Amino acid sequence: MTNSLKIKCLNIYENLAKEIIDKSSIINIKVGDLLYSKGETADCFYFIKDGLLALIDTSPNGAEILLRVFGNNFFIGHRSFIANEEFHASAEALKDSIVYKLPFKSTSDLLDQSPNILLHITQMLARDLRMSEERLNAFNGKRVASRIIDALVFLKQRQESYQWTRKEIGEFCGAKTETVTRTLSNLESLSLIAKDGRSIIIPDLQKLLDYKDALDLEA
Amino acid sequence: MTNSLKIKCLNIYENLAKEIIDKSSIINIKVGDLLYSKGETADCFYFIKDGLLALIDTSPNGAEILLRVFGNNFFIGHRSFIANEEFHASAEALKDSIVYKLPFKSTSDLLDQSPNILLHITQMLARDLRMSEERLNAFNGKRVASRIIDALVFLKQRQESYQWTRKEIGEFCGAKTETVTRTLSNLESLSLIAKDGRSIIIPDLQKLLDYKDALDLEA
DNA sequence: CGATAGATTGAGAGTTTTCAACCGATGTGG
């Protein structure tokens, strides 16, 4: 996260703290539980005071994909709220979390009361759309190994403290657990990563990304 | 497109016509030419008066993906403009088009001058993010045949009059031209589609979608 | 220490791609 973005998040948070928080209800959600489910009406959205959640979609055959990951000071549920749609995926707590249910009733309500928050959310949607489309491009043209490296790097930097599993890394980038394991073992044998028990260490990020770039060229 | 959305687009267009169009410059763009290229700075965005454009990204190895398709009365370039980022993909004219280059200088400029347009764009971003994530889910858990059917149906309804090629259908859903051909031939042999020269006819949309749903279950 | 979830490894299977050849329609210049 860039510095300016960090500052913007803090501003949003300050903003929320001053004006809105007391009108919100506080939700405590336990690891593994859902904040909301795919298909439900999005008549509100949320702000994560402290925690880690993931937006997860499931294919009819059971395949799961981790669409987005939300940490402290992130909004969640805003996409469906803004689009005036049902939730298109489910929000699951990856660890015990504290979430505010925000008091806005409609998008124009949000525009009237807190245009800065609306602007912030608009920009977040624009960035998330880019990231989603970059992932589409990766699914289309790149090898699993490349996608796994991307997922590893992204998830680690999004939540350094969380122990991401092979399954979750695979669900983020469209790979099976076994494929993630094999790829990581290969990367370890190339000294591009190291393993400490179940956790993964990246000794030299640039070397890892250079290796990925080489993969992308030949794929 | 729902009726309410259609009305909203018209309103936006009326709005543009009255206040903004005369401050815009008109761009004529020929089929195959680029409105903008990946990596360029997005210091403005555009409105399509008449035409058809596609947002296309390319992998380092040359694989192309058709990220979005824009017809009459669509904005284009707004994502990068709003996010304050470089264009993450290139915009190519699929047929000769007339495009307005809009006069807004920044997102807050847009908020001040035309909050309705900002709201419209925000909602469009939210819907496009859903669609992109639904495609990620399809890449992850569904067969090519399923994705090809989705692409065929979506592209046809987005621009009925345009003759979509096998290559374009494949680039929209992550399949090679030959795979699209094979899949379409198979669908034809099942009487789920018909071919008239190069164009594809869907005699019974519901039957086709039912077939797709069955595919998704067993995949 | 045993139980359990997560990780690893191997062998075989399956889907989609790759490569190459060929067809057919469309359009252009001589």
Next chain:
DNA sequence: CCACATCGGTTGAAAACTCTCAATCTATCG
């Protein structure tokens, strides 16, 4: 009007990548 180039489409056979399934191992925790 024909010859020919070109673009899009079709088909087949072989190759490649990733998955599936099954067995085994090992962190981690009560």
